[in-house]
Amino acid sequence: MRWNKVWLGLSALALLGLLGCQRPAAETPLHPGPGWLLDAESYYASAHGGLECTECHQEMMEEDEAYPHGVAPLTRDYEFDQKACQRCHAEAFRRASLGVHAQAAEQEQRARQGGMNPASFSRFGVLAPRCPDCHPMHQRSPQGEE
Secondary structure (H helix, E strand, O other): OHHHHHHHHHHHHHHHHHOOOOOOOOEEEOOOOOOOEEEHHHHHHOOOOOOOHHHHOHHHEEOOEEOOOOOOOOOOOHHHHHHHHHHHOHHHHHHHOOOHHHHHHHHHHHHHHOOOOHHHHOOOOOOOOOHHHHOOOOOOOOOOOO
8 A cells, every 4th residue: 555655656756747848758657557658759749749738638737737736637538538629620520520420429428328338339339439549649640640
């Protein structure tokens, strides 16, 4: 139990360094746990490379104070992520809201509200696609897709 607190404190210090003025090294831990790494070189070369983390991830802000004064939330709220994309990509978001992606998202939301596994209602057993499923936000996109 004590090691968890030490690890958590070290993670917070690492996040403080990430949110500072200097760009992080090649791979920077963003959150505790496996798979939470950002390839900084690829990110800074991407279309979003000039943005601060909290410009898209506003859940990292609490009372106008950037994390990590405590522990950053580890859950990913896809609905919020979609709204984050909409702030800058309104026309693409509008077009997507008229198609099959939106229909699948509505079906998924109804299943969640009913306490059911949304994947069991989908045609292929997968959840509705979200913007980052095809358009990576933290790395360089294939040529012509920026």
